[in-house]
Amino acid sequence: MKHALIRVVEWGQELLSEVIQPGDLVVDLTAGNGQDTLALFQLVGKMGQVVALDVQPQALLATRDRMVAGGAKVRLQQQDIQPLQCEPGIDLLEINHAEFAWIIPAAPQGIISNLGFLPGGDREFVTRPESTVLALEQSCSLLVAGGRLVVVVYPGHPGGAEEGAAVTHFFTELPSVDFQVLQMKVSNRPEAPFLFVAEKTGLI
């Protein structure tokens, strides 16, 4: 199969699927066009709750359309954001993931983030190291024991290498007593996307 060893997005989703059950609460930190949000919905089902965030309205609307087409019940908040209740369905919020923990209603079983720019959108509007690291810190605090955080990094666009370094530093520094961390990387293509998966141990 062509490019069989660089399917990091699918591997991220697969590694999340190992710990997610129907009915769970899960979070997508970067909704984009909604492909990860849809994959999460397919894992948690109609009795589960998916919270998906983005700062670009066009991303939230694209995600909403994809989710509605996929048969999901969608709630969209774009202003006067209120903290969420535990409730089956998809919550789409126009909010910066640098400060998102306060809206999450319980400890999520899984959190995903595909970094970089919105495919089909403005390629100069990208995730940034400072806000990404803040989002990852909150994610690690929120996760339930046994839950996983999946992050796909795109080092190939302007600013991507710096973000990749910041994300790598973040995961490398996570205490091994609290998190098991896996990295998947194409060793002979430094500009290829790479993946981190962190699983929270039951010890904290």
Ligand SMILES: C[S@@+](CC[C@H](N)C(=O)[O-])C[C@H]1O[C@@H](n2cnc3c(N)ncnc32)[C@H](O)[C@@H]1O
């Ligand atoms: C690579 S795309 C996500 C792809 C998406 N997961 C999918 O399946 O289609 C990255 C997204 O991150 C969003 N983003 C950038 N900075 C953000 C921030 N600080 N908070 C939340 N979303 C952000 C962008 O607007 C963009 O839609």
